Amino acid sequence: MVGAVSGVWQAMARAPHRFLLSGWPLRCLLYLLGSVAVAVGLLMALIAGILFPPAVVFLGLPVGALERRRLRILDRVPVPSPHPVPKPGLGGWFRSRLGEGATWRELIYVLALASVLLLVDLVSLGLLVDCLIVAAAPVFVQVGVPFQFGDLVVDTRGEALAATAFAVPATAVGLYALSAVAATQAAFARWLLAPRDAELNRRVEELSQSQKRLVDAFEAERRRIERDLHDGAQQHLVLLAMTLGLARLEVGDGKAAHLLEDAQRQARQALASIRELIHGIHPQVLTDLGLPAAVGELAERCQVPVVIDLPLDRRLPAAVETTAYFVVCEALTNAVRHAGAARITVSGRITRYVLTLTVTDDGRGGADPATGTGLRGLADRTAVMDGTFTVTSPAGGPTTLRVDLPCGLT
Amino acid sequence: MKIVLADDAVLLREGLASLLERFGHTVAAAVGDAEALLDAAREHRPDLVITDVRMPPTHTDEGLRAALTLREDDPQPAVLVLSQYTATAYAAELLAPAGRAGVGYLLKDRVGDITEFADAVARVAAGETVIDPDVVRQLLTRQRAADPLARLTPREREVLGLMAEGRSNAWIARALHIGDAAVAKHIGNIFAKLDLPGPDDGHRRVLAVLKYLRT
Numbered sequence A: 001m002v003g004a005v006s007g008v009w010q011a012m013a014r015a016p017h018r019f020l021l022s023g024w025p026l027r028c029l030l031y032l033l034g035s036v037a038v039a040v041g042l043l044m045a046l047i048a049g050i051l052f053p054p055a056v057v058f059l060g061l062p063v064g065a066l067e068r069r070r071l072r073i074l075d076r077v078p079v080p081s082p083h084p085v086p087k088p089g090l091g092g093w094f095r096s097r098l099g100e101g102a103t104w105r106e107l108i109y110v111l112a113l114a115s116v117l118l119l120v121d122l123v124s125l126g127l128l129v130d131c132l133i134v135a136a137a138p139v140f141v142q143v144g145v146p147f148q149f150g151d152l153v154v155d156t157r158g159e160a161l162a163a164t165a166f167a168v169p170a171t172a173v174g175l176y177a178l179s180a181v182a183a184t185q186a187a188f189a190r191w192l193l194a195p196r197d198a199e200l201n202r203r204v205e206e207l208s209q210s211q212k213r214l215v216d217a218f219e220a221e222r223r224r225i226e227r228d229l230h231d232g233a234q235q236h237l238v239l240l241a242m243t244l245g246l247a248r249l250e251v252g253d254g255k256a257a258h259l260l261e262d263a264q265r266q267a268r269q270a271l272a273s274i275r276e277l278i279h280g281i282h283p284q285v286l287t288d289l290g291l292p293a294a295v296g297e298l299a300e301r302c303q304v305p306v307v308i309d310l311p312l313d314r315r316l317p318a319a320v321e322t323t324a325y326f327v328v329c330e331a332l333t334n335a336v337r338h339a340g341a342a343r344i345t346v347s348g349r350i351t352r353y354v355l356t357l358t359v360t361d362d363g364r365g366g367a368d369p370a371t372g373t374g375l376r377g378l379a380d381r382t383a384v385m386d387g388t389f390t391v392t393s394p395a396g397g398p399t400t401l402r403v404d405l406p407c408g409l410t
Numbered sequence B: 001m002k003i004v005l006a007d008d009a010v011l012l013r014e015g016l017a018s019l020l021e022r023f024g025h026t027v028a029a030a031v032g033d034a035e036a037l038l039d040a041a042r043e044h045r046p047d048l049v050i051t052d053v054r055m056p057p058t059h060t061d062e063g064l065r066a067a068l069t070l071r072e073d074d075p076q077p078a079v080l081v082l083s084q085y086t087a088t089a090y091a092a093e094l095l096a097p098a099g100r101a102g103v104g105y106l107l108k109d110r111v112g113d114i115t116e117f118a119d120a121v122a123r124v125a126a127g128e129t130v131i132d133p134d135v136v137r138q139l140l141t142r143q144r145a146a147d148p149l150a151r152l153t154p155r156e157r158e159v160l161g162l163m164a165e166g167r168s169n170a171w172i173a174r175a176l177h178i179g180d181a182a183v184a185k186h187i188g189n190i191f192a193k194l195d196l197p198g199p200d201d202g203h204r205r206v207l208a209v210l211k212y213l214r215t
Helices: A003-013 A017-021 A024-049 A059-073 A090-096 A100-137 A139-145 A157-193 A197-251 A254-281 A284-289 A291-301 A319-337 A373-384 B010-022 B034-044 B060-068 B088-096 B108-113 B115-125 B132-140 B153-163 B168-175 B181-196 B202-214
Strands: A145-148 A152-154 A308-310 A344-351 A354-361 A389-394 A398-407 B002-006 B026-033 B047-051 B078-083 B102-107 B129-131
Touching: A003 A157, A017 A024, A017 A157, A024 A059, A024 A100, A024 A157, A059 A100, A059 A139, A059 A157, A059 B115, A100 A157, A139 A145, A139 A157, A139 B078, A145 B129, A152 A157, A197 A254, A197 A308, A197 A319, A197 A373, A197 B010, A197 B108, A197 B115, A254 A319, A254 B108, A284 A291, A284 A319, A284 B088, A291 A308, A291 A319, A291 A344, A291 B088, A291 B132, A319 A354, A319 A373, A373 A389, A373 A398, A398 B168, B002 B010, B002 B034, B010 B026, B010 B108, B010 B115, B026 B034, B026 B181, B034 B060, B034 B102, B047 B060, B047 B115, B060 B078, B060 B088, B060 B115, B078 B088, B078 B108, B078 B115, B088 B102, B088 B129, B102 B115, B102 B132, B108 B115, B115 B129, B129 B132, B129 B153, B129 B202, B132 B153, B132 B202, B153 B168, B153 B181, B153 B202, B168 B181
Parallel strands: A308 A344, B002 B026, B002 B047, B047 B078, B078 B102, B102 B129
Antiparallel strands: A145 A152, A344 A354, A354 A398, A389 A398
16 A cells, blocks of 8 residues: 555665655655645635535545546556446436445545645645755845845855755755655555555455356357257258258159268268257257266267266256366366376265366376466366366376366355 | 157258158147147157157257156157257166157257158157167267277177167168177177176167166
8 A cells, every 4th residue: 555655765765865866856746746736726626616515525536536646656556446336327326426435535635635735735845945945045146136034134155155055955855855745645645545455355346246247148148059050050951951861762863862862961961060069069968967967978079088976966056067067078178188198087076065076187297277278268267156276287197187166055 | 650749940840740741650749849749649649759859948858858758658658859969868868767668869860861760760669769870879989998898899899889779680680781690699799798687678678788888
């Protein structure tokens, strides 16, 4: 939370010449000048707000947004907005914003900026300006303007040089003071305007919810595509094969018969490939008969012997089954393609509403989730389900891939 | 023979109905969902019920469930399930309960081979068990840790595949151009090598083979 400001403090802790010649004093100066400008604008807005006091409550929203941006002068790390996406509609917006602590914190900041902070800023800027003017005394004397400072009148060259000699270190001290004020004020702004932990957690929660929705929508879309292919293209191809078969019966023997046989064969091939395609998009056996049957089918199609130990006595939520299925699918593919496995074991158990699934192969190991998109995708997919995904794959094998998926009570 | 037909794709249902009628069968009812299938089958008491696996309203395996329900009826109709899935689990579900009536599991693609399909229809109606060759092939090509199929000769594997499809000894003899005695000898060897219970009737033979192949 003090990330930026600590930058200023760190710079101030360095040797004086390094600090004074760095960009920090200028940044702090700019920040405070900006603060004064905003505060003056705010004062006018507050005075105008007397006409319609409720509007003042919302004054903090644009000011907060502006101030969060302005913090970038002193801080490389951007401050995110503490406001969540409001409810739809104008009424929803008002209700959302009035119900948020952030809105009220921004209001407090507005009031502080327009009063105490403005005062402090003006004093510290004023002191610096004074120091600069005194430092410039020789110039004034040179052009013949007597220089008065309280009861002290500087009108000779010697006095002017003495004033400068006093003012230069005073300016340096003033810059330190000004930077300290700027850093403190920035920390204060950050404290009031940055999202609190609870607000950040809520955003994380929102994100993970939207990720879940995305995965669900993706799955629904796959099923829709599968259904469309099944009800459309596949049925028409079956019909085509049947019509060709009938035609074949009609024409007897001859050249046309050969052509029809070719056409039939092609229709069969098209049916086989569309069946594979549909299966890849969404394995219906999983929906119909559950995870053990679907894993059994994967094993039947696998080029390496697969031992299955998956005694599940009940159906699991569809999302869990689908995730588990694709984990096994990917694991088998990897074991055959990359690990050169000769034997694979798939086992799974449900203990206290968590499905634990492990796929072990005796291949050469060395699988790294960071490099393979397949494993990476599985890890992401498992994370969305609030599950965990681990791969242990020492060089030389064996590789064990394990997922734990919470099944909920549904 | 009298047939009740169920498939939710109208075009395909009508195509199948006209195909069956062409072979001299009577289609007593052609319906579009599992509920209507159960009603029609119980009303018409057909010799054979042909159903799609996937039907409304849930578009899952309702046709298969209806087929299983019908196989518990008395008298039990012969049931031929048409499917789009090669997954052996469907065939296993269908064949699991013992029954006297014929039962079959065929890929829909098979209707393109008109005579083959007509033959399968006749065999199931006659009480035999018919399994799609593609489904059997998937079982036979499955890799096993300790593969007892390796002990079989190529010819015996061929015979095993045909047995799993539900073919009779005589049919296998004709298809492989060998004598009945040779087939019987092959089968004897297969059962001995695979430690299967001795062959009895067709359905039990298919079941034994499938059960063995699935493990």
